[in-house]
Amino acid sequence: MRRGIAATALVAALALAATACGGDKNDGGSTDAGGELSGTVTWWDTSNDTEKATFQKIAESFTAKHPKVTVKYVNVPYGDAQNKVKNAFSSGADAPDVIRADVGWVADFASLGYLDKVPDATAKKVDAEFLPAAAASGKYENQMYAVPQVIDTLGLFYNKKMLADAGVQPPTTLEELKTASAKIKEKTGKTGLYLRGDDSYWFLPLIYGEGGDLVDAKNKTVTVDGPAGVKAFKAARDLVASGAAVTNSTDGYQNMQTAFKTGQVAMMINGPWAIKDTYAGEQFTDKANLGVAPVPAGSAKAGGPQGGHDLAVYAGSKNRAAAHAFVEYLSSQDVQTQVTKELSLLPTRTAAYEQPDVKANQMVQFFKPAVDKAVERAWIPENGSLFDPLKVEYTKAVTGAATPEDAAKSAGAEFRKILKGWK
Amino acid sequence: MAVHTSRTAAQAAGDGTDVARGRGRGGLKRALATHWYAWAMVAPVVLVLGVIIGWPLVRGVYLSLTDANERNVARTIGANTIEASYSFVGLDNYTAVLSDPVFWQRLVWTVLWTVVCVSVTFTLGLALANMLNRNFRGRAFYRMALILPWAVPGFVSVFAWRFLFNRDNGILNKVLEGGGIGAIPWLDDPTWAKLSVITVNVWLGVPFMMVALLGGLQSIPGELYEAAEMDGASAWQRFRHITLPGLRAVSMTVILLSTIWTFNMFPVIFLLTRGGPGDSTEILVTQAFREAFVSSPRDFAGSATWGVLILALLMIFALVYRRSLRKQGEVW
Amino acid sequence: MTATTSAPSARKRGERSPLASVALHATLIAASVIAVFPVLWVLLTSLKPAKDAISTDFVKDPTLENYRYLVESTSFFTWFGNSVLVAGVTTVLGVFIAATTGYAVSRFKFPGMRPLMWTLLVTQMFPMAILIVPLYNLMGQLGLLNxxxxxxxxxxxxxxxFCAWMMKGFFDTIPVEIDESGRVDGLNPFGTFWRLILPLARPGLAVTAFYSFITAWGEVAYASAFMVGDDNLTLAGGLQTFVTQYTANWGPMTAASVLIAIPAAIFFVFAQRHLVAGMTAGATKG
Structure with missing residues (x-):
């Protein structure tokens, strides 16, 4: 460190210059004279660890059709993705060209002006060839901003052997669930159900089961604190307090999967995205041991939320032509069929369900009717933002830190802060 | 020090370059002639702080007086430029935050968290420093082991603790269950989660305290102890009348630093519990972060309001601290 | 009388009864175990197969599989490089910009000094909460996000x-006589600082640089908010991708932790004495 300072200052200046220059990469490509696509398409995928290899393979094979296009596949963990996408879109630097967006995020991103409209020709095809409920999720103010990739809902996953050992049938209502859990505890010593306590998405089947909803978008009314909401919070607390279910308020998803895969619990509520990971568990080396039933009904009905993922193109993308072509490729019938075959995810194209590979898939056989009956959420921009305050109250209610009434009331108050001017 | 200029200095707004303003021309010239080199030396810092702290700070205060959020700030998306459309709303944000019980709940917990963490850390650090300030075999080894939590980057340790704390699969509960005690909901119960985050923060903070206090102990002349012993002072009396006063200066500094760090301790809470379960471990800074980056649409004005309020609290603390320093005769 | 006075003098200061000795060692061993265990557990976990990450055995089928996964299938080294770049440049610039200020406030009485000291103290306690939004918007406008x-x-x-504040403490420990000798030799204040003081303050500069480096190295909030996309993350952000709401890859997570912790820990062990001396110099005089 003799002549340290001057030398290091020089190094620092050089490093700064280098990083400053590195920022402005030109990955813009377009169509050349012959109409051939070129350039780089960066895709941010949010699929989970067991799914990502399949999606990467599929994404990269886009190059086979368009040799001049390079696909850059980036897996962004789902939990952080909404935030990271926003950061990237608002800064523009190194932003993805295509994203896989949860159906609940599309309206949010679109309302902020981040998404490029789906070209008219494609939009027409989507309206004609896709499941109507899925197509609706890609729209904001009657314009289509995203093409549906997969559709899903929640179901009751159960360990067939454990239920048989306890001599119970898959429960169809919460009451049956409690009786079944008591039997399971008595016969096997294990707990009946794992209930997510740290994610309010899992609250939706409960409130739908009581005939309620978070909000009534038509009348601009918050309904989470209505009688159905209170009943739903009560039901959640009751499951845990009665010992029918265990819960966690941190690392819940992972603990749920571990508990179900190792036979610590006999049932869990989850979606098709968890199928592949579940099959990897020691209890399900024989795949036939996994059963899936509709979510148990509350006092009014049984209903899971309609979920899924859409593909959207960034409005600031330098390579929009190739990006839209890429989206079209990813949502083509062939790709959807392949995804279903490998991952048991549900296609969004009506005709895909006629394909033998899809038809024969057991999980699709179960989930398709459930999806048909799933409750469509209000596709408002604030959709995604409701879950965060709801989570706080839901966790409090489930763990008994707040009464169901207080939880419902606070959730309603928080919702009204987000939805300005709503009743 | 600087007695002849202290009045002017105290009136200045807090920016070194502003000080000379308002004096007579002759005074300015004379000041320049005497102090130009000092001012030139501090110029880089004043400049940098002005640009990267001063400007954002002013803007932060301004944002807190508007209704800015993600939807109405200016942004550029590809070829489209969207103009800013937020408006000035006066003190509405402050009224909203201060009349919301959430702010007061967070404040109470943040103060509790800071006081408990700092006092426990200080006590443990002092005890360990006293133990290590003796000659015995294995001292170097203990010192190395005890310093380890400081040597490992904080975010790594916090993840490690989260791994240990996992209720269903963490080692702590496996050991407890093995010992016949039931599992403890470390991060799943509001009270336990509070204890857990405090534990981790204390674990992270003790080595720094220990090392700093050990340095302080070693700078106390040994003769003082010998003389006291000669006078028949007991171990406790020696501790009370020699050790503690000898550590006064270093203690003041580490307590100040530790208080600031703990009050603003973002990573421990954010990475361990994300403020949960529910919102029971959310402190002021994590709440402000949540407003700006987790909630959607991102409430920039709300977050700035929280930031200004937090800063005001810290300023009050610093004022009190400076007053107590002055009482001890330290002036600057 | 003789008995009571001879009892303490029989043992020299610093010696203890065997009982006290046992208690001392027992306490220190307990404290050391608490200090070391979480880190040790991470090390042990990183050597288990990924699927056994949550196993409670201390050692189970030792393997380097997690490390291989980390190196081959993640952007670990990119993150590492980003962290080194960001923390390194920050440190160099920070020390460079702040050095003369530390000297000036240590030596001179000048108008504006007290408000400056006050500003330095207050800015150190700035919660990131106040600056993060304006900085985020500013960086966005300048295209510097990410x-x-x-x-x-x-x-x-x-x-x-931080650097200015800390270096003031170090400069305070250097006797003023040295400045005076410089003045006698006809050096102006800058010459004195550059030729005489700075070389003497080198250990202090090193300690300041070190603290400033580890602060930047371990920063989480700004890094989480500003950096996105696998290629731009620093380690703090990168590690967060292993353990999210829906995934918990403790295997690679622990392996990455070990790789990050080892260099830092080794450095600490060797530099310990300097750090202690430096910290207390900074602290007692600060």
Missing amino acids: QPLGLIITYLTIAVP
Whole structure:
């Protein structure tokens, strides 16, 4: 460190210059004279660890059709993705060209002006060839901003052997669930159900089961604190307090999967995205041991939320032509069929369900009717933002830190802060 | 020090370059002639702080007086430029935050968290420093082991603790269950989660305290102890009348630093519990972060309001601290 | 009388009864175990197969599989490089910008000094909460979000006041007579600082640099908010991708932790004495 300072200052200046220059990469490509696509398409995928290899393979094979296009596949963990996408879109630097967006995020991103409209020709095809409920999720103010990739809902996953050992049938209502859990505890010593306590998405089947909803978008009314909401919070607390279910308020998803895969619990509520990971568990080396039933009904009905993922193109993308072509490729019938075959995810194209590979898939056989009956959420921009305050109250209610009434009331108050001017 | 200029200095707004303003021309010239080199030396810092702290700070205060959020700030998306459309709303944000019980709940917990963490850390650090300030075999080894939590980057340790704390699969509960005690909901119960985050923060903070206090102990002349012993002072009396006063200066500094760090301790809470379960471990800074980056649409004005309020609290603390320093005769 | 006076003098100061000795060692062993265990557990876990990460055995089928996965299938080294770049440049710039200020406030009485000291103290206690939104918007407008440079500028808001404050403490420990000898030799204040004081303050500069480096190295909030996309993350952000709401890859997570912790820990062990001396110099005089 003799002549340290001057030398290091020089190094620092050089490093700064280098990083400053590195920022402005030109990955813009377009169509050349012959109409051939070129350039780089960066895709941010949010699929989970067991799914990502399949999606990467599929994404990269886009190059086979368009040799001049390079696909850059980036897996962004789902939990952080909404935030990271926003950061990237608002800064523009190194932003993805295509994203896989949860159906609940599309309206949010679109309302902020981040998404490029789906070209008219494609939009027409989507309206004609896709499941109507899925197509609706890609729209904001009657314009289509995203093409549906997969559709899903929640179901009751159960360990067939454990239920048989306890001599119970898959429960169809919460009451049956409690009786079944008591039997399971008595016969096997294990707990009946794992209930997510740290994610309010899992609250939706409960409130739908009581005939309620978070909000009534038509009348601009918050309904989470209505009688159905209170009943739903009560039901959640009751499951845990009665010992029918265990819960966690941190690392819940992972603990749920571990508990179900190792036979610590006999049932869990989850979606098709968890199928592949579940099959990897020691209890399900024989795949036939996994059963899936509709979510148990509350006092009014049984209903899971309609979920899924859409593909959207960034409005600031330098390579929009190739990006839209890429989206079209990813949502083509062939790709959807392949995804279903490998991952048991549900296609969004009506005709895909006629394909033998899809038809024969057991999980699709179960989930398709459930999806048909799933409750469509209000596709408002604030959709995604409701879950965060709801989570706080839901966790409090489930763990008994707040009464169901207080939880419902606070959730309603928080919702009204987000939805300005709503009743 | 600087007695002849202290009045002017105290009136200045807090920016070194502003000080000379308002004096007579002759005074300015004379000041320049005497102090130009000092001012030139501090110029880089004043400049940098002005640009990267001063400007954002002013803007932060301004944002807190508007209704800015993600939807109405200016942004550029590809070829489209969207103009800013937020408006000035006066003190509405402050009224909203201060009349919301959430702010007061967070404040109470943040103060509790800071006081408990700092006092426990200080006590443990002092005890360990006293133990290590003796000659015995294995001292170097203990010192190395005890310093380890400081040597490992904080975010790594916090993840490690989260791994240990996992209720269903963490080692702590496996050991407890093995010992016949039931599992403890470390991060799943509001009270336990509070204890857990405090534990981790204390674990992270003790080595720094220990090392700093050990340095302080070693700078106390040994003769003082010998003389006291000669006078028949007991171990406790020696501790009370020699050790503690000898550590006064270093203690003041580490307590100040530790208080600031703990009050603003973002990573421990954010990475361990994300403020949960529910919102029971959310402190002021994590709440402000949540407003700006987790909630959607991102409430920039709300977050700035929280930031200004937090800063005001810290300023009050610093004022009190400076007053107590002055009482001890330290002036600057 | 003789008995009571002879009892203490029979043992020299610093010696203990065997009982006290046992208690001392027992306490220190307990404290050491608590200090070391979490880190040790991470090390042990990183050597287990990924699927056994949650196993409670101390050692189970030792393997380097997690490390291989980390190196081959993640962007670990990119993150590592980003962290080194950001923390390194921040440190160099921070020390460089702040050095003369530390000297000036240590030596001179000048108008504006007290408000400056006050500002330095207050900016150190700035919660990131107040600056994060304006900085985020500013970086967005300058196109520096998601860029190492943007993060470096942001970290300077922490590093500059900290370095200035700390270096003042070190300069305070250097006798004023040295400045006077410089003046006698006809050096102006800058010459004195550059030729005489700075070389003497080198250990202090090193300690300041070190603290400023580890602060930037371990920063989480700005890094989480500003940096996105696998290629731009620093380690703090990168590690968060292993353990999210829906995934918990403890295997690679622990392996990465070990690789990050080892260099830092080794450095600490060797530099310990200097750090202690430096810290207390800074602290007692601060």
